[in-house]
Amino acid sequence: MRVIILTPYPEMFPGALGHSIIGNALDNKKFSLETINLHDFGIDKRGSIDDQPFGGGPGMVIRPDVVENALNSVLFNSKSIRKIFLTPSGQKLTQNILQELSQHTEMVILCGRFEGVDQRVIETLGFQEISIGDYVLSGGEIAAQVLVEGCIRLIPGVLGQPQSLLEETFSNNLLEYPHYTRPQVWEDNQGNKHEVPEVLTSGHHEKIERWRKDKSIEKTKTLRPDLFKKGI
Ligand code: SAM
Numbered sequence: 194m195r196v197i198i199l200t201p202y203p204e205m206f207p208g209a210l211g212h213s214i215i216g217n218a219l220d221n222k223k224f225s226l227e228t229i230n231l232h233d234f235g236i237d238k239r240g241s242i243d244d245q246p247f248g249g250g251p252g253m254v255i256r257p258d259v260v261e262n263a264l265n266s267v268l269f270n271s272k273s274i275r276k277i278f279l280t281p282s283g284q285k286l287t288q289n290i291l292q293e294l295s296q297h298t299e300m301v302i303l304c305g306r307f308e309g310v311d312q313r314v315i316e317t318l319g320f321q322e323i324s325i326g327d328y329v330l331s332g333g334e335i336a337a338q339v340l341v342e343g344c345i346r347l348i349p350g351v352l353g354q355p356q357s358l359l360e361e362t363f364s365n366n367l368l369e370y371p372h373y374t375r376p377q378v379w380e381d382n383q384g385n386k387h388e389v390p391e392v393l394t395s396g397h398h399e400k401i402e403r404w405r406k407d408k409s410i411e412k413t414k415t416l417r418p419d420l421f422k423k424g425i
């Protein structure tokens with residue numbers, strides 16, 4: 194997959210995308226990451242990209258001509274390019290959306306700043322508005338890294354153990370069961386001892402599977418009743 198980021202802060206990339214599993218995927222060319230600096234398409238010598246909102250109000254808005262010129266500077270290889278504008282007022286990102294995005298070969302992500310981007314850009318240039326959650330950040334760069342990381346790990350060959358994708362949170366509308374590792378009995382700094390649930394050390398695979406499913410259901414009912422209602 195080819196990922197192109199339009200941003201006023203290209204130096205924020207690859208950021209988290211340059212590390213661990215996703216960093217390896219980048220090194221191994223499972224995906225490529227390009228940044229386009231919106232300031233290179235600014236309207237004056239200072240590289241200004243924004244202006245005051247029509248109708249008044251606080252903040253600044255990124256100009257449509259700047260975004261269009263930045264987008265036109267990209268040479269696309271395919272016709273089915275996904276264009277995403279990250280905004281808290283967009284459709285909320287889900288695992289299903291990530292699954293769908295991970296099938297594409299080219300994706301352009303526009304990162305907003307200030308009050309956001311002129312609405313005509315979104316409508317005319319065909320950007321899909323996506324939010325990474327019900328909270329407001331100051332820019333789209335971290336949101337872009339969230340989206341790209343979530344997407345790239347779904348590409349076959351990126352995860353060492355693809356089996357983990359089948360069992361993790363959100364598969365079957367359930368949150369994942371809790372995990373435990375060594376030591377079997379952990380003594381904390383106050384001298385209290387905490388044991389691993391006995392069933393996990395029993396070696397009885399059916400019982401372990403049942404226990405994990407029960408824990409998954411219990412946790413989902415408590416923390417995410419909305420997910421549970423959708424059905425397993
Ligand atoms: N005025 C906007 C509003 O009320 O919806 C908020 C703009 S925010 C301060 C600046 C930029 O940060 C946005 O254009 C967007 O690119 C990014 N951003 C902030 N929160 C986000 C979220 N939850 N999901 C995706 N992008 C977000």
